[in-house]
Amino acid sequence: QLSVTSLRLTERNCVEVVTKLIEQKLLEVIFTTDGKEYLTPQQLVKEIKDELFIHGGRINLVELSKVLNVDLAQITVKANEIERADTGCQLVLGQLIDRNYTKHIAEEINERLTQQGQVSIADLTRQYDLPSDFLQSVVEKQLGKVIFAKQDKQDHRLFFTDAFVARNKAIVRGALVAATRPISITAVLNQCGISERTFFSVIDSLLESKEVAGTLTSRQGGTATFIPHVYSKAQSEWVNNFYKQNGYIEYSALNRLGISDAQSFVKRQFSGEKLVMLPSCAVGKQLLDQVEGSLEDAIASLSWIDIMSILPSIFEIEDGEEILKEVLKNIKSNVQIHTFCHTFIVTDHFLQTVMKPINEEIIDKKAEEAVSSGKYQQSRVDRAVGKEVQVEVDHKAERREERRKRAAGGKGGGGTQGRETKTKSTKKKYQKNRVEASDSEEEEHTSGKLELLSLKEVIQVLKREESLQDEELDDFITEVAKFVLPDVNRRALVAAETAFENIMMNRGSSRRKTHSDLQEKLNVSVNDVRLYEKAIKQFPNKDTQAQLAKYLLKTTATEIANAIFNFIAQESGSHPDMSGDKDLTPEDRLKILGECPADTKDQLMKLHKAVSGSSIDEFLETVEPAFTAVGLLLRKPDKKRERPQLFAHRQALSQQ
Numbered sequence: 001q002l003s004v005t006s007l008r009l010t011e012r013n014c015v016e017v018v019t020k021l022i023e024q025k026l027l028e029v030i031f032t033t034d035g036k037e038y039l040t041p042q043q044l045v046k047e048i049k050d051e052l053f054i055h056g057g058r059i060n061l062v063e064l065s066k067v068l069n070v071d072l073a074q075i076t077v078k079a080n081e082i083e084r085a086d087t088g089c090q091l092v093l094g095q096l097i098d099r100n101y102t103k104h105i106a107e108e109i110n111e112r113l114t115q116q117g118q119v120s121i122a123d124l125t126r127q128y129d130l131p132s133d134f135l136q137s138v139v140e141k142q143l144g145k146v147i148f149a150k151q152d153k154q155d156h157r158l159f160f161t162d163a164f165v166a167r168n169k170a171i172v173r174g175a176l177v178a179a180t181r182p183i184s185i186t187a188v189l190n191q192c193g194i195s196e197r198t199f200f201s202v203i204d205s206l207l208e209s210k211e212v213a214g215t216l217t218s219r220q221g222g223t224a225t226f227i228p229h230v231y232s233k234a235q236s237e238w239v240n241n242f243y244k245q246n247g248y249i250e251y252s253a254l255n256r257l258g259i260s261d262a263q264s265f266v267k268r269q270f271s272g273e274k275l276v277m278l279p280s281c282a283v284g285k286q287l288l289d290q291v292e293g294s295l296e297d298a299i300a301s302l303s304w305i306d307i308m309s310i311l312p313s314i315f316e317i318e319d320g321e322e323i324l325k326e327v328l329k330n331i332k333s334n335v336q337i338h339t340f341c342h343t344f345i346v347t348d349h350f351l352q353t354v355m356k357p358i359n360e361e362i363i364d365k366k367a368e369e370a371v372s373s374g375k376y377q378q379s380r381v382d383r384a385v386g387k388e389v390q391v392e393v394d395h396k397a398e399r400r401e402e403r404r405k406r407a408a409g410g411k412g413g414g415g416t417q418g419r420e421t422k423t424k425s426t427k428k429k430y431q432k433n434r435v436e437a438s439d440s441e442e443e444e445h446t447s448g449k450l451e452l453l454s455l456k457e458v459i460q461v462l463k464r465e466e467s468l469q470d471e472e473l474d475d476f477i478t479e480v481a482k483f484v485l486p487d488v489n490r491r492a493l494v495a496a497e498t499a500f501e502n503i504m505m506n507r508g509s510s511r512r513k514t515h516s517d518l519q520e521k522l523n524v525s526v527n528d529v530r531l532y533e534k535a536i537k538q539f540p541n542k543d544t545q546a547q548l549a550k551y552l553l554k555t556t557a558t559e560i561a562n563a564i565f566n567f568i569a570q571e572s573g574s575h576p577d578m579s580g581d582k583d584l585t586p587e588d589r590l591k592i593l594g595e596c597p598a599d600t601k602d603q604l605m606k607l608h609k610a611v612s613g614s615s616i617d618e619f620l621e622t623v624e625p626a627f628t629a630v631g632l633l634l635r636k637p638d639k640k641r642e643r644p645q646l647f648a649h650r651q652a653l654s655q656q
Contacts, residue, residue: 032069044070044078048096052089057101061094092134105135106142113149117164118198121157132157152201160201168194169202169211176203176212181231182258185216185224235259239269247287250314251280276326278319287311292327295345299335302349303467306341306476317342340479351484354465358458358488366452367495371503376496379450381595452492455481518567519632525560526623527645530637532556533616549616557619561611564630565589565604568596571630586612603629 018038021027029038039047047068052059061079065072083091088099105128113119121139125132139147139159150165152158171192176183189196206212213229235257243249249270251262259265266275266282275282291307298305307327308320315323320343336348370376458481462468468477529552536548562584569592584592589608593601607626610619627634 030070030074033065033071034069037069039070041078044068044074045082048075048078048082052096052098057098057104059096061096064096090134093131095130102138103142103146105138106146109139109142110147110149113147113159113161113164117167118158118160119149120155120159154201154204155197158197158201165202165205168198169206172199172202173206173211176206176214176226176228179214179226179228179231182225182227185226188226236269239265243270243284246312247285247290248281248283248312249275251282252314276322278315278322280316280319281314283319283323288323288327291323292330295327295331296333298345299331299333299337299347302335302347302353304344304346304350306344308343338483340483341476344476346480351480354462354468355484355488357464358453358461359491362453362457362461363488363492363495364499366492367499370450370452370492370496371499375450376493376500450493450496451489452496453485453488455485458485458488515631518563522560522563522627522632523635524645525556525563526620526634527637529556529560529616529620531646531649533620536616546614550614552616553611553614553619557611557616560623561589561607561626564607564626564632565592567632568592568600568604568630600629 018027018029022029029040030044031038048064051064051067061075062072064079065075068075079091079096082096083089086098090097090102109119109124121132121136124130124135124139128135136157140151143149143151143159147159149159149161152160171194172188175188175192185196185199189199192199203212203216207214207216215227215229215232217223217225217227238257239249239254242253249262249266251266254262254265263277263282266277270282270284273284275284276288291310294305294307294310307324308315308317311320311323324339324343324345338346338348338351340346367376455478459477462477462481532552533549536545536552539545539548565584565588586608589604593604593608596604603622603625606622607619610622613619624634
C-alpha cells in the first residue's frame with residue numbers, strides 16, 4: 001500500500017482482505033470504539049506503555065481508554081498482561097503505575113519527611129489518592145534506600161526522622177524533668193505545642209532510657225497524667241512515716257495525696273506486712289497489738305472496755321467491729337466475755353457484780369409485790385387458760401378431720417373417681433385452722449407472760465456502777481440491760497413462785513378451819529331460807545308471796561351463792577380480788593365459772609341461774625348439788641336445830 005499507485009489496493013479491497021484474514025484466524029486485530037480503525041494487540045500494548053511514560057508512570061485505565069479510543073475491557077486485559085510481564089508495573093484500583101512513579105513517590109515522601117520530620121500513611125493516602133496498603137508497602141520497601149526515616153514501634157503507619165525524634169525528645173524531656181507534682185498530659189501537649197501521637201511516641205524511649213523519671217497513669221491523652229518519680233518518692237516516704245508513727249493508713253489521707261485507688265496502693269506499698277483492710281483504713285500489727293493488750297488487761301481485771309476509746313478518732317464503728325473480731329481470734333482466756341454495741345467487751349464477772357443489787361434487793365421485793373397484788377396468780381391462770389384453749393382447738397380440729405375422712409371415704413367409694421380435689425381443699429382448710437390456733441396460742445402465751453422488772457428499772461441499777469455513769473454510755477447500758485432483763489425476770493418469777501408456794505403452805509393449816517366455819521355458816525343460812533319459805537307460804541296473797549320470794553333470793557340466797565363462789569376463787573387463787581366476803585355481781589360469778597372444771601361448772605351454773613330467778617324451791621334443789629361440787633356438806637333439815645333458830649328470829653323481831 002505504500003508502493004506506487006499502480007500497485008496499491010483500494011480501501012475496499014484492503015477491508016475485504018483483512019476481514020478474510022480475521023475470518024480465517026490468520027490475523028488478530030482490535031477495533032477502536034468508533035469502528036473506523038483497528039490495531040493489533042502488540043500495537044495496543046506499545047501505545048499503553050507510551051501513554052504511561054507520557055503521564056509520568058501513572059495513568060487511569062478509564063482515561064487511557066478515552067485517549068486510545070479503545071474499549072475499556074480491552075485496555076484492562078492488556079494492562080493485566082503488562083502487570084504480569086513487567087514486575088515494575090502494578091495495577092492499583094484501576095490505575096497502572098510503573099516503578100518510576102513509585103520511586104518518584106518515595107523521593108517526595110523523603111523530601112516531606114526532611115521538611116516536617118514525620119509523616120503518616122493516612123496523610124499520604126489523602127495526598128496521592130492511593131490505597132494505604134500500597135503506600136505502606138512502598139514506604140517500607142524504600143526505608144533506608146530512598147526514604148531515610150524510622151517506623152514507629154507502636155503505630156506502624158507512622159514514620160519520622162531522627163532529627164524530629166531528637167527535637168521532640170528534648171521538648172518533652174524539658175517539660176517533664178521540671179515537674180515536681182503530677183501533671184496532666186493535656187497541659188504538657190498544650191504547653192509544648194506537640195501532638196498527642198508524637199508525645200506518646202517519644203515518652204516511652206525517655207522512660208526506658210531513664211532520661212525522665214516517672215510513670216504514666218494511662219495511654220489516653222485526655223485522662224493521662226504524668227507522675228514524677230520525686231513526687232511518688234515523697235508520697236511513699238510520707239505514707240511510710242505515717243504508718244510507722246500511727247500503725248494504720250487512712251484511705252482519705254491517701255486520696256488527698258492524689259492516690260485514687262488507696263487500697264491497691266497500700267497493698268503494693270506494704271506487700272510484706274499483714275494488714276487488716278477495713279472500710280476506711282488499713283491497720284497494721286502495731287495498732288492491733290495495742291488493742292489486744294488493752295483487751296487482755298480488761299479481761300484479766302474482770303472489767304469491761306470499749307475499744308473505740310483506744311482507737312484514733314478517724315475510726316468508724318464498722319472499723320472497730322472488724323478490729324475486735326480480728327483481735328479476739330488471738331486472745332485465749334477462760335473468762336466468759338460478752339460483746340455489746342459492736343465494740344464493747346464485758347466480762348461475765350462484771351455483769352454479775354453490777355447485777356448484785358438486783359439479785360439481793362429488788363428481785364425478792366418485786367416477787368412479794370406480784371404475789372400480794374395477785375399479778376403472779378393472774379399470770380398463772382392466763383397461761384393455764386391459753387393451754388386449755390389450744391388443747392380444745394386441737395381436739396375440735398382432730399374431730400373435724402375424722403369426720404372429713406369418713407365423709408370422703410363414703411362418697412369416694414372404692415373407685416378412683418373420688419372427690420380428690422374437694423378432699424385436698426378441705427385438708428388445707430383445717431391445716432389453716434391449726435396454724436391460726438397456733439398463732440392464737442403464741443399471742444395468749446405472750447400476753448400471759450409476766451415481767452416483774454422493767455427495762456428502765458434495770459438501767460437505773462446499772463447506772464449506780466461508778467464506771468457506767470458517763471452519759472455517752474447510755475446506748476451501751478441499754479443494750480446490757482436488754483441482755484440481762486430476761487434472766488432477771490426469770491429469777492424474779494422463780495422467787496415469786498417460791499413466795500406463792502410459801503403462802504399456800506401457810507394457808508393450808510388454816511384452810512381446814514375456814515372450810516368448817518364456812519360450811520357451818522352456809523348450813524345456818526340454808527336453814528334460814530327453808531324457814532323463810534315456810535313463812536312466805538303463810539301469806540294468802542300470791543303476789544305478796546312472789547315478791548317476798550324474789551326478795552329472799554336477792555338477799556339470803558344470793559349471799560349463799562356469793563359465799564360459795566368466793567370460796568372457789570379463794571381455793572384456786574385465780575381471782576384474789578374476789579376472794580373473802582366480797583359482794584359479787586352476776587358478771588363476777590360468770591367470770592369465776594369460766595375457770596372452773598366442767599363438772600363443777602354445771603352445778604354452779606344452775607345455782608347462779610336459780611338466785612337470778614323467782615323460785616325458792618328451784619334454789620333449794622340446786623344448792624345441795626352445788627355444795628357437793630365444791631366439797632361442802634349440806635345437812636338435812638332437822639327440827640331440833642330449827643327450834644333454836646326460830647326462837648332467835650322471834651326474839652329479834654320482838655325487839656324491833
